[in-house]
Structures are given as structure tokens and as C-alpha cells.
Amino acid sequence: MFQYAPPSIEWLTILPILTVVVTGVIALLIELLRPKGANGVAVAVSLIGLVVAAGFTVIGFARPEAETFAGMAIRDGFGSSIELIVIVVTALAVLFSDSYLREKGIAFGEFYPLALWSASGAMMMATTRNLLMVFIGLEVLSVSLYVLAGLSRSEEKSEEAAIKYFLLGAFASGFFLYGLAFFYGATGTTHLSGFADAIQADYSPTKGLLIAGLGLMLVGFSFKSGFVPFHQWTPDVYQGAPTNVTAFMAGIAKLGALAALWRVLEVYTGWQTTWMPAMIWVAILTMSVGNLAALVQKDVKRILGYSSISHAGYMLVAVLAHAKSPQTVSDFSLLYYLFGYSLMTIGAFAIVSLTARSGKEGTRLEDLRGLAYRSPFVATCLVIFMFSLIGLPPTVGFVGKLLIFNAAVQANLMPLAIVLAVNSAVSAFYYLGIVWAVMGKEQGEPKPWTIELGPRVACVLCAFGVLAAAIFVGPVQGWLSEQHRATQATPVLVSRG
Amino acid sequence: MGLLSLITFAPIIGALIIALIPAEHVKAIKGLAMVTAIATLGFSLFIFGQFKPGDFHFQLLESIPWIPSLGIRYQVGVDGISLWMVVMTAVLGVVATGVSLYESKRVKAFMILLLLLETTMLGTFVAVDMILFYTFFEAALLPIALLIWIWGDENRKKAAVRVFIYLFAGSILMLVGMIVLAQRTQLATGHLSFSLIDVQAAVANGKLWAGALSLEVWVFWAFALAFLIKSPAFPFHTWLVDSYTQAPTGAVLLGVLVKTGTYGLIRFCITLFPEALPRAAPAIMGLAVVGILYGGAVAAVQLDIKKLIAFSSLAHVGFIVLGAFSLSYNGLVGAVLGGVNHGFATGALFLLVGLLYLRRRSRGVNEFGGLKAQMPVFAALFLISTLAAVGLPGTNAFVGEFLSLLGTFESGIAHTVGLSVGYAVLAAAGVILAAVYMLILFQKLFYGEPKLPAIRRLRDLRGWEVALALVPTALILWGGIYPATFTGPMQASVNATRMMGMNSANQRPAWGNSAQSLDERLNLYQGAEQVAPAGVHAQGPIAAYNAARPEDGP
Numbered sequence A: 001m002f003q004y005a006p007p008s009i010e011w012l013t014i015l016p017i018l019t020v021v022v023t024g025v026i027a028l029l030i031e032l033l034r035p036k037g038a039n040g041v042a043v044a045v046s047l048i049g050l051v052v053a054a055g056f057t058v059i060g061f062a063r064p065e066a067e068t069f070a071g072m073a074i075r076d077g078f079g080s081s082i083e084l085i086v087i088v089v090t091a092l093a094v095l096f097s098d099s100y101l102r103e104k105g106i107a108f109g110e111f112y113p114l115a116l117w118s119a120s121g122a123m124m125m126a127t128t129r130n131l132l133m134v135f136i137g138l139e140v141l142s143v144s145l146y147v148l149a150g151l152s153r154s155e156e157k158s159e160e161a162a163i164k165y166f167l168l169g170a171f172a173s174g175f176f177l178y179g180l181a182f183f184y185g186a187t188g189t190t191h192l193s194g195f196a197d198a199i200q201a202d203y204s205p206t207k208g209l210l211i212a213g214l215g216l217m218l219v220g221f222s223f224k225s226g227f228v229p230f231h232q233w234t235p236d237v238y239q240g241a242p243t244n245v246t247a248f249m250a251g252i253a254k255l256g257a258l259a260a261l262w263r264v265l266e267v268y269t270g271w272q273t274t275w276m277p278a279m280i281w282v283a284i285l286t287m288s289v290g291n292l293a294a295l296v297q298k299d300v301k302r303i304l305g306y307s308s309i310s311h312a313g314y315m316l317v318a319v320l321a322h323a324k325s326p327q328t329v330s331d332f333s334l335l336y337y338l339f340g341y342s343l344m345t346i347g348a349f350a351i352v353s354l355t356a357r358s359g360k361e362g363t364r365l366e367d368l369r370g371l372a373y374r375s376p377f378v379a380t381c382l383v384i385f386m387f388s389l390i391g392l393p394p395t396v397g398f399v400g401k402l403l404i405f406n407a408a409v410q411a412n413l414m415p416l417a418i419v420l421a422v423n424s425a426v427s428a429f430y431y432l433g434i435v436w437a438v439m440g441k442e443q444g445e446p447k448p449w450t451i452e453l454g455p456r457v458a459c460v461l462c463a464f465g466v467l468a469a470a471i472f473v474g475p476v477q478g479w480l481s482e483q484h485r486a487t488q489a490t491p492v493l494v495s496r497g
Numbered sequence B: 001m002g003l004l005s006l007i008t009f010a011p012i013i014g015a016l017i018i019a020l021i022p023a024e025h026v027k028a029i030k031g032l033a034m035v036t037a038i039a040t041l042g043f044s045l046f047i048f049g050q051f052k053p054g055d056f057h058f059q060l061l062e063s064i065p066w067i068p069s070l071g072i073r074y075q076v077g078v079d080g081i082s083l084w085m086v087v088m089t090a091v092l093g094v095v096a097t098g099v100s101l102y103e104s105k106r107v108k109a110f111m112i113l114l115l116l117l118e119t120t121m122l123g124t125f126v127a128v129d130m131i132l133f134y135t136f137f138e139a140a141l142l143p144i145a146l147l148i149w150i151w152g153d154e155n156r157k158k159a160a161v162r163v164f165i166y167l168f169a170g171s172i173l174m175l176v177g178m179i180v181l182a183q184r185t186q187l188a189t190g191h192l193s194f195s196l197i198d199v200q201a202a203v204a205n206g207k208l209w210a211g212a213l214s215l216e217v218w219v220f221w222a223f224a225l226a227f228l229i230k231s232p233a234f235p236f237h238t239w240l241v242d243s244y245t246q247a248p249t250g251a252v253l254l255g256v257l258v259k260t261g262t263y264g265l266i267r268f269c270i271t272l273f274p275e276a277l278p279r280a281a282p283a284i285m286g287l288a289v290v291g292i293l294y295g296g297a298v299a300a301v302q303l304d305i306k307k308l309i310a311f312s313s314l315a316h317v318g319f320i321v322l323g324a325f326s327l328s329y330n331g332l333v334g335a336v337l338g339g340v341n342h343g344f345a346t347g348a349l350f351l352l353v354g355l356l357y358l359r360r361r362s363r364g365v366n367e368f369g370g371l372k373a374q375m376p377v378f379a380a381l382f383l384i385s386t387l388a389a390v391g392l393p394g395t396n397a398f399v400g401e402f403l404s405l406l407g408t409f410e411s412g413i414a415h416t417v418g419l420s421v422g423y424a425v426l427a428a429a430g431v432i433l434a435a436v437y438m439l440i441l442f443q444k445l446f447y448g449e450p451k452l453p454a455i456r457r458l459r460d461l462r463g464w465e466v467a468l469a470l471v472p473t474a475l476i477l478w479g480g481i482y483p484a485t486f487t488g489p490m491q492a493s494v495n496a497t498r499m500m501g502m503n504s505a506n507q508r509p510a511w512g513n514s515a516q517s518l519d520e521r522l523n524l525y526q527g528a529e530q531v532a533p534a535g536v537h538a539q540g541p542i543a544a545y546n547a548a549r550p551e552d553g554p
Helices: A011-033 A040-062 A077-104 A111-126 A131-149 A156-187 A194-200 A204-225 A233-240 A243-295 A300-324 A332-353 A376-390 A396-410 A414-439 A453-471 A473-489 B003-020 B026-050 B080-100 B107-126 B130-139 B141-151 B156-189 B196-204 B213-230 B238-246 B251-272 B276-300 B305-325 B329-360 B376-390 B396-414 B421-446 B453-457 B463-481 B484-502 B540-548
Strands: A066-068 A073-075 B059-067 B072-078 B516-518 B524-526 B529-532
Touching: A011 A040, A011 A073, A011 A077, A011 A111, A040 A077, A040 A111, A073 A077, A077 A111, A077 A243, A077 A332, A077 A453, A077 A473, A111 A131, A111 A243, A131 A156, A131 A204, A131 A243, A156 A194, A156 A204, A156 A233, A194 A204, A194 A243, A204 A243, A204 A300, A233 A243, A233 A300, A243 A300, A243 A332, A243 A414, A300 A332, A300 A396, A300 A414, A332 A376, A332 A396, A332 A453, A332 A473, A376 A396, A376 A414, A376 A453, A376 B141, A396 A414, A396 A453, A396 B130, A396 B156, A414 B141, A414 B156, A453 A473, A473 B059, B003 B026, B003 B059, B003 B072, B003 B080, B003 B107, B026 B059, B026 B080, B026 B107, B059 B130, B072 B080, B072 B107, B072 B130, B080 B107, B080 B251, B080 B329, B080 B463, B080 B484, B107 B130, B107 B141, B107 B251, B130 B141, B130 B156, B130 B196, B130 B251, B141 B156, B141 B238, B141 B251, B156 B196, B156 B213, B156 B238, B196 B251, B196 B484, B213 B251, B213 B276, B238 B251, B238 B305, B251 B305, B251 B329, B251 B484, B276 B305, B276 B421, B305 B329, B305 B396, B305 B421, B329 B376, B329 B396, B329 B463, B329 B484, B376 B396, B376 B421, B376 B463, B396 B421, B396 B463, B463 B484, B484 B516
Parallel strands: none
Antiparallel strands: A066 A073, B059 B072, B516 B524, B524 B529
């Protein structure tokens, strides 16, 4: 008999993504109608949309894990956590963007829809186990970011950043797609579950394909996250892109790429002898190269660009620790560090963005000189962010590193823990350089800054988050694992096409 | 909130209130800072009311989960070793705040940072959880680096960077070591815990390090390096010289900062690594002896008073480390006492030199002279501090250094862990060096003709300055005349600490075992049964150790 059961659809699973995309569309329409240069409504709509999306994510948290839309979308604790972090990152970036874009004279309303769509791309990457969806998410994320990087059209640096990011990014996407093709060739499906089926069957002819596929996909992810040796674009793009875009990009690209990397490596756990040594070296190089290169920089955005490379390395240690012993190392260390890194980086960039005044922007270290005299409040926030990036207690950076250390020791990756420790010490040099610049005296009378509400709120939220997340890490983790237990106690609903 | 939390966070609460006062109200800010420091000292004295001196366990314990999944807790407590450290910090907190009333540049920020610094040090001494300890230990870097950077003297920037990098780089590997300890605790007991009580209990029954000697040695050195840099021992002392010289007058608390290093050596390195300890002790003793001689010799040729104090600190810290790693009862008492004594003595010296600097804006040894006629009260107070630094009987430093040397002699004669009398002989020579540089300093400052006419116009100390300086000075004399006040509460903890490092597995006392106790002759009882005779002269465990290694025996 002909029997066709329509696939059950869990709308709630993709509702956060849908909300963000639709909000982007609304923001675009507002952009068409708004009076020139006034983006207040777009900001408000974006923020409301993000809050609603966060609400849907939290509701979804308590529901059982599910894979729906013919295996295209998944809902689990890890994915929902990443979604929440993406939403927080986007909201914080939107908060301080309006005044920055106006000061810089590039108050284009396109920023808001593009940022929202980019965020939706990262959310897609985090909530699927289908590699094709990962690719779509990757492209949605990246294409928006290419445009955003070139937002400051009159600046050569910004255009260069956009072109560079686009060319190299497209190349990396090609790598990923090629790897995906290999994977498909070996398994006959783009879903990661195909891996298990393929190796259950006689897999000897497909093993090579699967490994080559993994290698090519890793290249793609490495580019997006900024792992060495695919990191070259990072400092140039970070420096050239408008500061609010840099802040947004630093968080969002890593979130999407690391989440997808996490899911891919989880599948390949059984074969870790083939890729683990290589990835350990990638992690060691990423941590060290980023830090050493940052030591000699004079531009704050470049310093933070290189530092983002080393932080990507720290996060890779968390990923590898989980991949090495998935039973003992949970996803919490990676999620926590991603959250903490996003907070401190966005906070730092928000403060750097304050140097933009009537079209000009100075991001060299000496441009920050005297900040402590101009605005003690902002200076205090920046000092908190820098000490958190160094990893000094009691900040989110410290607890994050503690969790990663612990994960590495648990997974028996002692060398990575030690390299991380040494790198933390090295990184203190250049972060302190920023602190000293802020504390230094400026030539002439200090000119007090007026700081608008948006950046002020963003700074306070980030600084508060950096401290609170460290002190209340227990309750946060308790809540997450409670949701986790709730979802796993109920039978898992799987309806794949 | 328990008493210890109250003491620890009282300064930070004061700092938060100060943060709300507009920066123009300088008087209110200074007054509030002073009140906060005095209140903290007052609270800290309440510990004596609740502390049971004969008990070696942590007392006044408070425990709140912090990161439950990793077994990390907010856990604080005091034992006989940390008790005096807390009180010393509170006393010097008052002195530091008092002398900072002269600060005129960005007073609000200064006071906030100073009080933050005091909280971090108090927290370091009361922390029982390792991660909590590390949190306070490292959090101290932020205020100390900023205090030097903003309010320091001419070379302040280099000094601030150096102090931060040295101390941060030194201790980050210790964090990895702590994680290894916690993971091994989980292997041994099934519970992941960073609490010193749990970790040490697993060490005491020998399970934690079973079959992992090389790992134990590595982790030992990760801890020892962090604490030797902080102490600082030779050759890690350059940061101290810079920061002592450049620090603002109000940073009297720097003297306490270095005590967190020696405290850590006694608290962690001796109690947690019984198998690595005998192997490492001679090397660390060697560093201590070099520090004593080198510090003394270099101090003798300094032309800058603060630098001289810095190098003399290196020598005094040498005595503390020497006593601690002689692993004899007397040596350890001398080490703990030495930490307290040196805190008061350097505090007094720093304060007096600071007051002098505020009058003359000079730190040159040769730029004064004849001060005794100008400032008789100042001279008298300075003399007491000088004699304390020399180690004259009647001052507290004599008791501490004498016990350290005595302990080193005892261990040398008994060949404990392969130590020889040579260490003690060389270190004793350092006492003479101390007399050389301190007495020359006193002579140059106070006798002879004034080098500059301006010195004739210097005023003696004001009434409240005398009162401020009398606080540490009185404690110096008290500690010299009746040291039992100080040694009394620490005896049980010191002997237990020693036995944790020296006894063989299952004969070690454990903080986690409340059935254990020490009798009045400091013998260890596990419940009703006496385990190991370990009197003051402690033949038992040392003899047992040497019996196991006949080649080192006497």
C-alpha cells in the first residue's frame, strides 16, 4: 500500500533562526523608509527581535532533543547554548554600533539586517548535523561578513579588508565544499550520521575518501576560526573592517565555525589517531603564533586580531579535549570560553570604537593614551576586559582558562595545557601594553568624552558579565546541566527523511 | 557571612563605598579608608576569641560551592600558621592606609586599589580551596601593578611591567599543578576536589602520589617555582628590587605580598609532596643560603635606602625559606615566625623611610646625616627597626632567625634528608652582614654633620605619625621579649605540617581527619591510638626516614 507519512516538523527548533532572519528583513524594510542617518528604529527592532529569538531558544532548551526537517535541523543543549551566545554577541554589537557608525560617517542602515543574517548563519551551523546545512550556514555567515567588512566604503583599509576576506574566505569555502563532496562520495549522504553507517559496512575503499574529506573540511573551519596556518587574513581584516564589525566578527565567526567543527570531530572520534596529532600541532602553533605576533603590534585592533588567533587556539584545546575523551570532558568548557571571550572582546572593541570622532578614528596605542583621565569609567571597564583576556582572577577569562586546563588534563593532553599556560604568560605583555596606554597621560589638557547611551550600556553589560559569569559559574552550569538532564530523560525524537 | 569572610571582604566593601563618593571629597575618602582598615584589624582580632590553639585543623571553616562540577568551593579557614599572617596583614593594612593619607594624587583610585590589595592578601591567607587561593594570589597583581604604575617613582613603568610579568608567569604553571592535584585526588578518592583538606587527606594516606614519583616532582616544582618567585628567593628577586624601590610610600603592603610566597611554600610545598620534598629540600636550601649571603652583600653597597631594604628582604626571606626547608620543628616555627616578624619589621622600616622621603624627597643613603639631632623621636623608632633587621636579641627577628638557624643545625647534625651543617654555618654568616649594612645605614643617616643645609629644617614626626609607627614597633619588641604569644597558637599546626611532609604514609596527620589530635607534647594521636612519637626534638620520623636511606644516616 502506498503510505506516506509527512515528516513531523518541530517548528520550535528553527524558530530562533527564523525570528532572527525575519527581524533582518524587517530591519531592511525600515532602512528603506527611514529618514537619512537615523537608525534608532532599526536598532530597536533588531534588539526586540533578538530578545524574542532568545526567548524561543530558552523555551526550546527545556524540550527534548530532536532532529527535524528531514535531518536538516537539530535541537540539543549544545546547539541552543551556541544560539544563545550568538544572540548575546549580536545584541551587544548592535548596541554600540549606532553611535559608532554615526561618528564615523557611515550610518548605513544595512549594518543591522546584515548582522542579523550573519548571526542566523552562525546559528544554522550550530544546530545541524547535516554538512550541507553547515555549508549554507557558513555562506550566509560569511557573505554578510564580507559586505560588512567593506562597510566603510571611503576607506581603503576597509575595502582591502573586504576583498581580502572575500577572496580567502571563498577559497576556504571551496575547500569545505570539496571535503563535503568527498564525504558524500564515501557515505552517500551529507548527514554526519552517514559516517557510522559507512564504517559499519566494509569501509576500506572509502576510508581514504573520509579522511581526505575530513582534512579538507578542517581547512575550511580552520580558516573561519583563524587557526594557524590559515590565520593570515585575521589581523588585516580585523584592522581594516569598521570596529563594530570587527567586534561582531570576532565572536560570531568563531561561534559558528567551532560549533560545526565540534560536531564533525565528534563523529570522527573513533579515528582520532589519524587527525589528533595534526590538530594538536595546529593548536600549539595557533596559540603561540598569535601571541608572539601580537607582541610587536602597535595598533589596538591588530593586537586584538592576533590575540583572537591565540584565543581560537585555546578554544581548539577545549574542542580537542572533548574529542579525545568525550565521556569525561563535557562541552561546558568550550561554551563557557566562547561566551567569555565574546564578552571581553566585544567590550574591548566597543571601547576602541569610542576613539572614532567625526569621521576620524585612531586605533593606535597612543590614541588610547589618557583614556583614564578622559573617562575613568570606560578606562576601568577596559582594564577589566584586558585582565580578563590575560586570564587574571576573578574574571571570566580566568575561569574559562581553568576549565580548559582542567579539560586538557582530564583528556591527558598535558602538553597542550602547558603550552596554554606559557602562552597566557606571554600574552600578559601586550594586554598590559593596552592597559598602560590607557593609564598614560595625554599631551595637553584632558578632553572629557561624552559617551552615548548605547556604548555605555554595552560596556557595563560586558564588564558586569565578565565578573558575574566568573563568580556565578556554578549556578550557570547547574542550570545548563539541569536542562541537559531534562532533555535526555525523555525519549529522543528522531524523524529523519 | 562568617568571621573570616567578614575580615576578607571588609576592605572591598569599604572600597565599593569609596567608589560611590565623588573624587573631590578627598577628606571623606581618606577618612573612610582609614575607618575600613581599622575595622578590618578590629574584626581580625576576634579570631583569637574563637581560635583553639592546640588544634592543628583548619578552624572557623566556611564552605560554599563555587564551581560544583569541578569540586571548587569558596572555602576559607585559619590554622595556627595563617592566623598570624591574617593579623599581620590587617595591622599593616592600617599602617599602609595611615601613611597614604599623605597621598595627594588621585586619592580615590589610590585608596580603592590599596583596599583591594588588602582583601586579596587576606584572602590568600584564609583560602583553603586551592583555586580560591590562586584567585586571591593572582588578583593581587592588578592592584599592585597599578599602584606602582600610577603612583610610583621615576622608573615606575618598568617596575610595574616587571612585577606583573614575573609574578603572573611564575604562577600560571602552578594552576596546572593544582588541576593535576585535583585530578589525582579524584583518582585516589573518587571525588574531584580542589579543597586543600581533601587533597592533603589523599596525600596523607599515600594514595594520591602512589606510583607517580616523577609527576610528583614536576608538580612540586610548579608550586615551588611560583612561591620562590613570589617570596622572592635568589635568583628571582629582580622584580622585588624594582618594585620596592619604585613603589609609592603607601605600598607598605608589598612587605605582605612577598609573605604570600613563603606562606605558600609552607602551606603547599611541605604538606602535599612528601616524596618529592627530601629530594628538593637541599636545592631550595642552597638557594636560600645564596639569597642570604648575596642579599646581605649587595645590600651593604647600596646607595638607595629602599634598594637596601629590598636586598635585606632577600636575605631575611632566605632565613624563612631556610627554616622551612630544614624540615625540623624549630626551623619551621622560625620560618612561620620569621614571616610575621619580617612583615612587622619591613613594615616599620618602609613606613619610616616613607615618612622621611615625604620630608626630603630623597632616598639616597649619603644625602642625610645628622638626623638624630633634628629628629630624635624618628631616630629612636628607626633604631628599633634597625636592630630588628639586624636580629638583635630583644627584637622579634632574633627569635625567628635563631630558631631557623637552630633548626638548620639540628637537621644538619641529624643529616635529615641529606642536609649538612654547612648550610647553617654559611647562613649564620649572613647575620653578620645584616649588622654591617644596617648599622652603616643608621650611622650615615643619623650621625655626623648634615650633608645638606635643608636637613636642618626637617621636622620631627608628628604625634599621629609616632602613633602609627609605634604599632609595628611595639609588636617588634613584644615578639622579642615574649615570643610565646606568637609561637603558642602556631605550635600544633607547625608540627602537623612538618609531619605531613616527613612521616611515612598513613602516619601523616590529615586536615581532613578530625579524629586526629596532638597532645601537649605534640605527639600525634589518631583517635585513641598514638601513632608516631614526634616530640619537639622529633627523633621519630626523621630517624625513620634516615633508616630508610642508610647512606644518608649519621
